[in-house]
Amino acid sequence: MSFADEQAIRERLLADGHSEASTVGDVAVINTCCVTNEAVAKSRQAAARAARTHARVIVTGCAANLSTHAFAGLPDNVRVIARRSEDLADAVSADVGAIGCIQADHRLDRVRAFVRIQDGCSFSCSFCVIPLVRGATRSRSAIAVLDEISRRAAQGHKEVVLTGVNLGCFRDREAGLTLAGLIRAAGAIDGLERLRLSSIEVNHVTPDLIAAMRETSVVSRHLHVPLQSGDDDVLRAMGRRYTIGQYRARIEPLDDFNLTTDAIVGFPTEDERAFGNTMAAVAAVGISKVHVFPYSPRPGTRTAGDDPVSRQVKTDRSARLRAASDAACRARWSTRVGSRDVVLVDRPGLGYADDYTPWLVDAPIGALVPAEAIGVADEGVLAVVAA
Ligand code: SF4
Numbered sequence: 001m002s003f004a005d006e007q008a009i010r011e012r013l014l015a016d017g018h019s020e021a022s023t024v025g026d027v028a029v030i031n032t033c034c035v036t037n038e039a040v041a042k043s044r045q046a047a048a049r050a051a052r053t054h055a056r057v058i059v060t061g062c063a064a065n066l067s068t069h070a071f072a073g074l075p076d077n078v079r080v081i082a083r084r085s086e087d088l089a090d091a092v093s094a095d096v097g098a099i100g101c102i103q104a105d106h107r108l109d110r111v112r113a114f115v116r117i118q119d120g121c122s123f124s125c126s127f128c129v130i131p132l133v134r135g136a137t138r139s140r141s142a143i144a145v146l147d148e149i150s151r152r153a154a155q156g157h158k159e160v161v162l163t164g165v166n167l168g169c170f171r172d173r174e175a176g177l178t179l180a181g182l183i184r185a186a187g188a189i190d191g192l193e194r195l196r197l198s199s200i201e202v203n204h205v206t207p208d209l210i211a212a213m214r215e216t217s218v219v220s221r222h223l224h225v226p227l228q229s230g231d232d233d234v235l236r237a238m239g240r241r242y243t244i245g246q247y248r249a250r251i252e253p254l255d256d257f258n259l260t261t262d263a264i265v266g267f268p269t270e271d272e273r274a275f276g277n278t279m280a281a282v283a284a285v286g287i288s289k290v291h292v293f294p295y296s297p298r299p300g301t302r303t304a305g306d307d308p309v310s311r312q313v314k315t316d317r318s319a320r321l322r323a324a325s326d327a328a329c330r331a332r333w334s335t336r337v338g339s340r341d342v343v344l345v346d347r348p349g350l351g352y353a354d355d356y357t358p359w360l361v362d363a364p365i366g367a368l369v370p371a372e373a374i375g376v377a378d379e380g381v382l383a384v385v386a387a
Contacts, residue, residue, distance in 0.1 A: 037194020
């Protein structure tokens, strides 16, 4: 979602006639995160650093929306703009000011575009600050989303990522479309080469969604489904809406997909047995990459006052879960050796196959190249461009 917000700000400033500086410019926009205490601290450090080298610094994003207090005491050239994401690009544009020459064709990074279909969340997970900073769920119209996907494809973006805080809540009641219908409609857009979902709650992984993903040829065989914990008692205390058995049942039909997830370690009610259940669940479900978040109490949430698990225990559990994730990734990569796939190269020597596994291949950035897997390295599948 932050990528989508940044993309909107960049595009708006380019349309206003500004240009991007590769190192230091006149204005820096720092788009912040508040998912953990550490994220807020890093956001503040970034704003302070930028204030030393730029005439003006604008601070946006979730940490700005949560509390301007986090940025108190920074130099006078730092300005915090707290806005809903829909209004953010306009607010930054008004603050920076347009310059005379309006650019007709403002092209962004051509490889991948993030298209927001929905924002906000009306769930109430006990640890989560996102509903406070992004508000209740609301959807863009399907026509606006499909128009933007067409525009991105015409601009040369090879991959579009459908993005939202709670993607499965997307509804366009007038058009009669849910996420599954939107995927089918997007699949018919000329020039779209690859479509991916950013992340989806397991309750929204329905048979209809799976059918839509399978029958739409441009959809990647990858799904990111937050787990958070593999222990039913912890899931209940977190206010999640599933048991681990329900999670497994929903995911089971996707056994050929690359499954990735988020997990929180050191949640207040997580003891060693509960953490062991998370380790076991990750292995049993067949998840590859786990994004591990040590629990961090967030202001305004139901667990804001609870943080009994020590830092050392969180660090230790995080390391164990990351090691299991690394091993699971390597195991999945090994199964690809000898196979072919189409790789979207997005940085020097690295791209992503259709199932969003990283492939190390030497090809121009932005190219979609057929590749053959010849081995495994620490960073991903070793591959060569195939004839
Ligand atoms: S963690 Fe829960 S409350 Fe937070 S955005 Fe996800 S579903 Fe919504």
